Amino acid sequence: MSVNNIDAQTAHRWLSSGEAILIDVREADEFSAEHIACAASVPLSRIPDLFDQMAVPKGRKIIFQCLMGGRGGRACVALPADRVGDYEVYNIEGGITAWKHAGLPVVGAASPALSIFRQVQVIVGALVAALVIVGFLGLTLGFVLAGILGVALFVAGLTGWCGLAMVLRRMPWNRA
Numbered sequence: 001m002s003v004n005n006i007d008a009q010t011a012h013r014w015l016s017s018g019e020a021i022l023i024d025v026r027e028a029d030e031f032s033a034e035h036i037a038c039a040a041s042v043p044l045s046r047i048p049d050l051f052d053q054m055a056v057p058k059g060r061k062i063i064f065q066c067l068m069g070g071r072g073g074r075a076c077v078a079l080p081a082d083r084v085g086d087y088e089v090y091n092i093e094g095g096i097t098a099w100k101h102a103g104l105p106v107v108g109a110a111s112p113a114l115s116i117f118r119q120v121q122v123i124v125g126a127l128v129a130a131l132v133i134v135g136f137l138g139l140t141l142g143f144v145l146a147g148i149l150g151v152a153l154f155v156a157g158l159t160g161w162c163g164l165a166m167v168l169r170r171m172p173w174n175r176a
Contacts, residue, residue: 045160
């Protein structure tokens with residue numbers, strides 16, 4: 001299945017007229033910090049089971065949205081092909097960022113702190129870079145540990161479970 005991208009204004013028009021439903025595929029903490037008012041929260045890892053989780057009226061367009069459009073695009077292709085036939089599926093190009101740039105309203109205000117998702121990316125990215133440098137300096141263990149972090153990210157992407165994210169949620173700067 002290919003990804004049909006639409007702009008924020010088109011999505012807004014379809015949502016306002018009742019032609020479409022909006023599904024935010026970001027993680028729960030991202031959604032609770034800021035979201036589009038009419039959006040349902042269904043994280044990307046749960047999209048393959050979307051039709052088992054919620055009733056989607058036949059003939060209604062399904063619009064996916066994330067922060068910048070990447071996860072929304074992946075959600076479009078993650079829907080089971082045998083169940084998507086009655087629906088037109090779209091992704092908001094540029095995600096909620098494009099929505100806000102178009103001057104459209106959101107619920108909540110994103111805090112200046114980084115989302116848990118981005119905190120994990122920063123921490124693991126910095127560790128991998130440092131460990132690769134250590135590896136090039138002659139300590140093979142650096143490459144091994146960088147590889148282990150890569151596998152951990154791979155598993156987190158497949159399963160939706162991330163131990164580092166669970167630890168970060170408990171940190172004082174991430175508490176509401």
